[in-house]
Amino acid sequence: MERTEPPGHYDIPPPPPVPPQAARGIDLRVDKRLLWVDGAAYPLRNITRVYTFTLTPRRKDAALLFLKRLGIILSVAFALTILGGVTGLASQDMAGTIITLVWLGSAAAIVFSVVELVSVLGAPTQYVLAVETSGPSIAMVTSPQPQYLDQLVGTIVHAIEHPDTQFQVRVDRLLVNPRNYYFGDNVNMYGGTGNVGVASA
Structure with missing residues (x-):
């Protein structure tokens, strides 16, 4: 004789036990x-x-983006340095100030790019x-x-x-x-x- 379950009765799988790490x-x-x-x-x-x-x-995309940014930053910095040196021959102080500002801005941009790269590389x-x-x-x-x-x-x-x-x-x-x-x-x-x-x- 075949055993039948009453209508509406389901064999409900219990939810998995809660791991201790999920308490919070x-x-x-x-x-x-x-x-x-x-x-x-x-x-x-x-x-x-x-x-x-x-x-x-x-990770791969982040590394490629970092190299692209680094190339752009250094290219712009060198171009502005050369341009500042050529146009600032009359005033050495002005050329030195412009070149210093260019490299400070470039260093800040490189630091920002490194921080973004590390945040992706370190992501689990x-x-x-x-x-x-x-x-x-x-x-x-x-x-x-x-x-x-x-x-x-x-x-x-x-x-x-x-x-x-x-x-x-x-x-x-x-x-x-x-x-x-x-x-x-x-x-x-x-x-x-x-x-x-x-x-x-």
Whole structure:
């Protein structure tokens, strides 16, 4: 005799256990057909994709940009130095002042470029969980334990398929400068300046 489950009964996979590092994170929960990521709500029916991926810094792009900037800065500095030397023959003091200002400005621009380069080279690779909607919104969270996010994908997918599901877990807020990372597919990111926590339309 075959055993049947009562109508409406689902074998609900439990959410993965919360890793200790996420204790100071944000809440990710499903309640009343809404996915809440901290204070942002996403209707489950509007979610088109849930997946994990590795967020990689743009190290190669940053190095090429630094070399390009360095070439431009030094070219301009040498050109202005030569021009100042040629046109300032009548007044050595004026030429010396102009050349000093040119090289001080060049040094400041090089320092700024080095700081930007180091910020990208020092940015860590992040393993993230992303939730995309049918609109331009995307929410991303992270955790120091990749398998935790992988399990969470299954839990969210189950909640999409079974809208009566409810659960709550803790995850870490993703705090990165979006200009420093490759995001894989082209996505539109909204909310925040510089750092991205929860992205919502």
